[in-house]
Each structure stands twice: as C-alpha cells, then as structure tokens.
Amino acid sequence: MNIDLSGQVVAVTGASSGIGEATALAAAQAGAAVSLAARRADRIEALAKKIIDGGGRAVAIPTDVAKEDEAAAFVQRTRDELGGLDVLVNNAGVMLLGPIPGADAGEWRRMIDVNVYGVLYTTHAAIGGLLEQGSGHIVNVSSVAGRRATAGSGVYNLTKFGVNAFSEALRQEVTAQGVRVTLIEPGAVATELREHNRPEIQKQMDERFAGVEKLKSEDIANAIIYAIGQPDYVSINEVLVRPTKQVG
Numbered sequence: 135m136n137i138d139l140s141g142q143v144v145a146v147t148g149a150s151s152g153i154g155e156a157t158a159l160a161a162a163q164a165g166a167a168v169s170l171a172a173r174r175a176d177r178i179e180a181l182a183k184k185i186i187d188g189g190g191r192a193v194a195i196p197t198d199v200a201k202e203d204e205a206a207a208f209v210q211r212t213r214d215e216l217g218g219l220d221v222l223v224n225n226a227g228v229m230l231l232g233p234i235p236g237a238d239a240g241e242w243r244r245m246i247d248v249n250v251y252g253v254l255y256t257t258h259a260a261i262g263g264l265l266e267q268g269s270g271h272i273v274n275v276s277s278v279a280g281r282r283a284t285a286g287s288g289v290y291n292l293t294k295f296g297v298n299a300f301s302e303a304l305r306q307e308v309t310a311q312g313v314r315v316t317l318i319e320p321g322a323v324a325t326e327l328r329e330h331n332r333p334e335i336q337k338q339m340d341e342r343f344a345g346v347e348k349l350k351s352e353d354i355a356n357a358i359i360y361a362i363g364q365p366d367y368v369s370i371n372e373v374l375v376r377p378t379k380q381v382g
C-alpha cells in the first residue's frame with residue numbers, strides 16, 4: 135500500500151500488543167505522528183522508542199480507557215504533545231468468553247467497561263475538536279462478533295453489537311460535517327486476546343478454529359491504514375475481514 139499519512143496525528147488505544155501495536159507501527163511507517171494508549175506502560179514506551187529510533191514521532195501515554203478521566207487525558211495529551219488529532223483508533227478491548235449461566239459478572243463488567251465505555255469516553259473527548267476542525271476520523275475496532283451472536287459469547291457479542299450501533303449513529307451525526315467513522319470487524323486474529331480466558335475456554339476456541347490459518351495483526355492494521363488513507367471525500371464505513379477458512 136502506498137499511503138502517505140505525513141502531517142497527520144493518529145491516536146491508538148490498546149497499542150501495547152496485537153492489532154493496536156501493528157496499527158500504530160503501520161501508521162508511523164506511513165508518516166503519521168502516533169500516540170499510544172494502554173495500561174502496560176513498558177510496552178507502549180518500548181514501541182514509542184522503536185518508532186522514534188526509526189525517525190518517526192510517537193508518544194506513549196499510559197491509560198486505562200475504562201476510566202473517563204484517563205481516556206480524556208489521553209486525547210488531550212495527544213493534542214498537546216503532537217500538535218493535534220486527526221484519527222482516533224478505538225482498538226482496546228477484552229474478550230472473556232463463556233456461557234451466560236454461572237458466568238462471573240466481574241468479567242461482564244470488564245468487557246463492558248473497556249469495549250463499550252472505553253470507546254465512548256475517548257470518542258466523547260475527541261469528537262468536539264474534530265467537528266470544530268471540520269475533519270477527522272474515528273475508527274472503531276469491533277468484530278465478526280459484532281454482527282453475529284454465538285452461544286458462549288453473549289456479553290462479548292453485546293459489547294461489539296453496541297460498538298456497531300454506536301458507530302453507525304455517530305457516523306450519521308458527524309459525516310456531513312467532514313468527520314469520518316469506520317467500523318473494522320476482524321475475524322480470528324492471532325493475538326494475546328484469547329490468553330485472558332480460562333484454559334477450558336481457550337481449548338474450545340482452539341477447537342473452533344482448528345485448521346484455520348488466523349489473520350495476523352498486520353492484516354487488520356492494513357485495513358485500518360487503507361480506510362484512513364483515503365481522500366477526504368471517501369468514507370470507508372465498514373470493513374469485515376475473516377481468515378479465508380473461518381466459516382462462522
């Protein structure tokens with residue numbers, strides 16, 4: 135892809151691993167200045183250093199997006215330290231699978247806090263400035279699970295269906311004023327996401343995806359860079375990317 139993001143500031147949540155890390159790196163390689171949010175400060179600081187050592191601009195901002203004040207501070211510090219904000223990639227997320235009966239309600243709260251409130255808080259902090267400047271882009275990383283509910287994934291589905299609904303409503307509110315909204319819906323990607331699940335759940339996931347060559351984080355980063363690299367009058371609203379052999 136020959137996309138030039140020089141002069142743009144791209145803020146990425148969940149930049150300490152997986153899709154967020156790959157997206158931040160790809161955006162920096164395309165010439166953007168990037169701000170990196172996640173709770174693991176060491177990981178985002180190492181990534182920022184790698185980008186800066188490679189001649190790019192990056193700032194690591196340790197952030198828990200589930201906390202409204204920290205999410206707002208991430209957006210504000212991005213503007214203060216990188217001179218503006220053009221693209222917000224709401225990528226941070228957790229996926230804690232398991233059946234609804236007998237579930238740990240604390241896991242539900244974690245998913246809703248990060249996958250839903252995390253997206254709302256950063257968007258809320260960013261959107262006023264984007265509307266004022268009459269340009270900008272919000273990219274929300276949802277999932278195939280945002281379009282298709284399955285047994286054992288109910289609350290993760292709830293959070294991602296919510297992200298889909300929110301993204302479309304937001305798009306209708308801001309697109310005529312020059313602010314673009316893109317929904318990215320990955321299928322199975324090889325990242326740390328599954329590792330936060332209980333061992334028996336990880337086993338079920340492995341069985342579900344047996345024989346499927348999973349996507350790499352870079353495959354999703356490519357889709358995001360493609361969407362944000364389009365000319366201002368082109369709005370890529372939704373991108374659904376599955377591994378070829380993923381059926382459901």
Ligand code: NDP
Pocket residue numbers: 147148149150151152153154171172173174175177197198199200225226227228229248275276277278319320321322323324325326327328351
């Ligand atoms: P990873 O587990 O590798 O990355 C998740 C990222 O989210 C990490 O950087 C983590 O950073 C961050 N994060 C989690 N909680 C918080 C928090 N409270 N505040 C700030 N950051 C947080 O998984 P992926 O890269 O796979 O996940 C990225 C997104 O892609 C998620 O939204 C996920 O739902 C979605 N997705 C993934 C798929 C897959 O198969 N992997 C499929 C479909 C969608 P830290 O822990 O340092 O805070």
